Amino acid sequence: MKKTVQTAIVGVTGYAGAELARLLLHHPRLHGKPPVFAGRVEGKDLERGGIPLAEIHPQLAGHDGSGNLKLEPFSWELLAERGVDVLFLATPHELSREWVPEALKRGLRVIDLSGAWRLTDGANRAVYAFEDKDAEQAAATQAQAIYGLPELHRKQIAGARLVANPGCYATSVILPLRPLVAAGLIDLEHGIVADAKSGVSGAGKVPTAKTHFMYAADNLSAYGVFAHRHTGELLEQIGIASEQIVFTPHLLPIPRGILSTIYVRFKKAQTRECVAEVYREFFAGSPMVRLYEKALPQIQYSVHTNYADIGFQLDAGGKRAVIVSCLDNLLKGAAGQAVQNLNVIEGWPESEGLL
């Protein structure tokens, strides 16, 4: 019998980290083996035995005895002592870029939630301005990284040492578009418009002018126009060129959830059934995608679930379509997808612990 997997999370203090902790604490295959929580919390003395997780995330108190769980000071030795098999990094991009090669060297499997290893094309990666100390090692690591979208790369993820967990916006745009592009339906020369809207948790936990309640509440704003760093993921994973898509993110006055409205033109007129069939085939065997055959998805249907919801509507002539996709940016867009990747790696049912 396979031994129980020991997980660890670095970066549990953030929003995605908290969701990841919750999911792993309740995952039926990890029963009795809570994750190791390692990291740093500014201004708190971690040396003296760590900080109770419940003090950082009061909502997690009481869940599976997490009152006793502590955030401990990170060290490679700690991970070794505890016999960690799979390391989840919910860390800043730069830190993930630096730590992953070391983690792989030490035999850990890594599921990295940052943007550090998602992009294979160096030009796309330039937006992160990584300064790799050992460029050769970085290139070798990059070559091992698998883009962690199970609906596209299930087989490769199963054997991966390093899974680069996708961006939240990217997931919400790639899933509805890849099937149609792969089937050759879309007139790429005409181009695609992806108008995406995200809740504030996507902007992270650090208090800034833009995450202030007074900035976000009762408001809507576009940002990163022609310049958002998830664009590279879209291009590589959908398989299109930069001039074939315009992607515009907006900040929604809600805590969580993403809705992307996507506008495409088909090469030739389609029927609703035809397009639906392309989706059905592509997502056969993908338990975490829900196709909406009648209505359109809404953010509140997917929030607090790990589903990516997809619906669409054609114009009267069948040449143009509006596609709507929704997901929870902290679950299918981050922590839930990371657990889904763990399930794929371990050969467990893909939705285990995610329903």
Next chain:
Amino acid sequence: MKKTVQTAIVGVTGYAGAELARLLLHHPRLHGKPPVFAGRVEGKDLERGGIPLAEIHPQLAGHDGSGNLKLEPFSWELLAERGVDVLFLATPHELSREWVPEALKRGLRVIDLSGAWRLTDGANRAVYAFEDKDAEQAAATQAQAIYGLPELHRKQIAGARLVANPGCYATSVILPLRPLVAAGLIDLEHGIVADAKSGVSGAGKVPTAKTHFMYAADNLSAYGVFAHRHTGELLEQIGIASEQIVFTPHLLPIPRGILSTIYVRFKKAQTRECVAEVYREFFAGSPMVRLYEKALPQIQYSVHTNYADIGFQLDAGGKRAVIVSCLDNLLKGAAGQAVQNLNVIEGWPESEGLL
């Protein structure tokens, strides 16, 4: 000296009606002449002297003695007795369609906030399914109606007997697009995408499943895809054909405000300055449009003002642009625009009572 204008509002119980009441009560040129409030309120006995306005809209209590103002039962005689010059209709489309011919016959000027008279093309108007009892009279009335967007039709509004106040979504899409289309910049064959998002007040005051707090809060949903009835206004006022635009409205979890994100392709590459100059020229003399030269507008900048805010960004090649326009759907999108039209009709400064 011109005598003070006497106004009347029918439909003050709704959201736009309340804003209209507030604006007219404080309008410097109407000082001492509060509007006549006429209409019906279900289940209340209007016969016995009317209902205090402050009971319907507590927020209006105390403003200019409105504690004494009352909602009175509507009749043409009431309007005549009070010497009403200008009648504002914030009534359902069907009612406006029925009443306006009578109002004109009685010598009233009408500023109609409904969709009854906005569309000159019968095919576009079909979406409202009006059943005109006297088709000839309706056609004659329609021929007199001026689309009440001062930035486009200032001169005609000045002499109009009937002003058809524009839709809120329509205003937010026409203003940023008309100047560029008029200047011949946009590649119309390629088509335009207008992704619009509106606060809940746009859906009206009647409690429905979609205006329930639990439906709208923490949510975002697209609706009326390829089918919203403001589309006709867009086509007629921008001067484009149905297949040249896709317009998708969304319901935002905020009380008020609209943001439209508009995607266009230029016939040939443009510079930022070039596009800005087209806007500046078009809106010279339009005090209620603010051009954003550096940043992009956000909903909260325009809410509680009568401004339409417009900003844009070009891609690196100058061939594609993302245009963002914002306004308050109850002000520039309804009641504020109605007062702006009153100002134009009366020859007052266009922003009088609106700052």
Next chain:
Amino acid sequence: MKKTVQTAIVGVTGYAGAELARLLLHHPRLHGKPPVFAGRVEGKDLERGGIPLAEIHPQLAGHDGSGNLKLEPFSWELLAERGVDVLFLATPHELSREWVPEALKRGLRVIDLSGAWRLTDGANRAVYAFEDKDAEQAAATQAQAIYGLPELHRKQIAGARLVANPGCYATSVILPLRPLVAAGLIDLEHGIVADAKSGVSGAGKVPTAKTHFMYAADNLSAYGVFAHRHTGELLEQIGIASEQIVFTPHLLPIPRGILSTIYVRFKKAQTRECVAEVYREFFAGSPMVRLYEKALPQIQYSVHTNYADIGFQLDAGGKRAVIVSCLDNLLKGAAGQAVQNLNVIEGWPESEGLL
């Protein structure tokens, strides 16, 4: 081995019903036995095989194959055919009052989420104005009803045929007060103030003027002052008289969650430790109550959990205390508590399926 329990829900279309469906579908002890969903949905033809649950609650689609689950027309025969053991009623008060005697006669255990059977004192029950057709039968049924707050009545619930699931406000006020009153700490002559604030889901799914987004958003309002119908539950369960408490509910602009701020005066000065110890003893063995020893609870810590969170602060002299309690009105305040009661009845761990 005990056979798996078969549950049924009447009233799954509401907010509490949806949460109850979600909890029962994922309950580990009910695996493979989804609840029977019975009821009526206006304007839909239930006769032809029922309505997919996923059409009523899209967020539930895909959960444990609920795509195949249907809402079926209610009949006692349906429940009998399916071998239902435990019937959850998330129905209007009047309907529960009418149906429960029949259900008991047919040998069903009932967990009733309405207010129909919560009050033993007829004077308190007068607020509901029930018109019992068979007063004797109603009295007999009432005598069997156990108030379903496990933290107070665990033993009686275990053997109950009819559990009257508590009101959401009531739960949030009884839990923090009962231990202190039972211990004789509170100066009841001085009286208690309970200032409670609830999210909008507490007001139900029917669209009304007060559940309109425009009414609730960006607002706060007090209601039911000196007159809220949960008051009777407070009095009976805390064991105090009407003049010993003032309870004021408020409508919060959030979807879910209740926070009650409770003001008490002690008979004699207390220390923090003393009060904490009273709580610890009372709630020993109550896994769904979390005591906050340092900070105060907040709504967002308890939302989407079944916990009741309690914290407090004393003034410098130790004579006055402010107690803060939080819970999710749809979980610990309704559906979660109902499942907790099921667990108690069946002898399962009290938090089973609730973490």
Next chain:
Amino acid sequence: MKKTVQTAIVGVTGYAGAELARLLLHHPRLHGKPPVFAGRVEGKDLERGGIPLAEIHPQLAGHDGSGNLKLEPFSWELLAERGVDVLFLATPHELSREWVPEALKRGLRVIDLSGAWRLTDGANRAVYAFEDKDAEQAAATQAQAIYGLPELHRKQIAGARLVANPGCYATSVILPLRPLVAAGLIDLEHGIVADAKSGVSGAGKVPTAKTHFMYAADNLSAYGVFAHRHTGELLEQIGIASEQIVFTPHLLPIPRGILSTIYVRFKKAQTRECVAEVYREFFAGSPMVRLYEKALPQIQYSVHTNYADIGFQLDAGGKRAVIVSCLDNLLKGAAGQAVQNLNVIEGWPESEGLL
């Protein structure tokens, strides 16, 4: 004819400052004399002619030509050059404490929005921990300060050199309580409970963990229990002792507005009419207080107005009352009240520029 007053604002970058700028720019008695805006903005070079106000507060662009208005580097010389008569300070408490004596020495009238000069009792003031360099001068300045609540101190404000503008919470608790305490109705020995709830703008513009959207949204939290620094103002202005009131503030998930629910016991039973009459008499001649004779006020009725709204309900016996007061924390709770004080000082109608 009296010359037009020249105002200046220091601290226009904050929320109250922005509202104050808006009010003064549109004040009919200040027409053509915009305020001088002086201060510091970090990281911006103010030396080179200042920053456009519209860049700091885009919503103010276009209002009365504010596009040309600039934030200039503060100096006493600047104020002298521009002939400033009245100086509004929307600055941190410590800065106001330091600057006001100098301003008075230079002959300026000061309306200070901070907490620096509100408290006459040194013990109450201790919470601010001011370190006055010149204690004698500070005492002399304090002796001149008038608490700027016109409804209580209209006459003294009229002649004041220094007006200490009240706290927002304080205003919402003092106005409903002072009339009843002055009339001797309240049983003070029994004590008062003031449960207050405020929108997030009350917490200021600096991004912190508590003003993060994710902290405040969908949440409610109590804070400053038995320790909020507005308590001193309550005691001094209502005229009660510390043990006679419990005041608990809460953070509401809305941008602006305060609702205070206040619980009192009367010495002897009262009628509704009796209590109403006490209020009517006290607030006769106070145009910015609205008494609710039938319903209770709600936050949304007062937001975006300068009104303080007061309503109440008695229990059946007439011995206990729940009083509800609402106001906009940035207007009647800050900037609007400051303008009201200006009106009183200048002898203008008290609501001038505030409707």
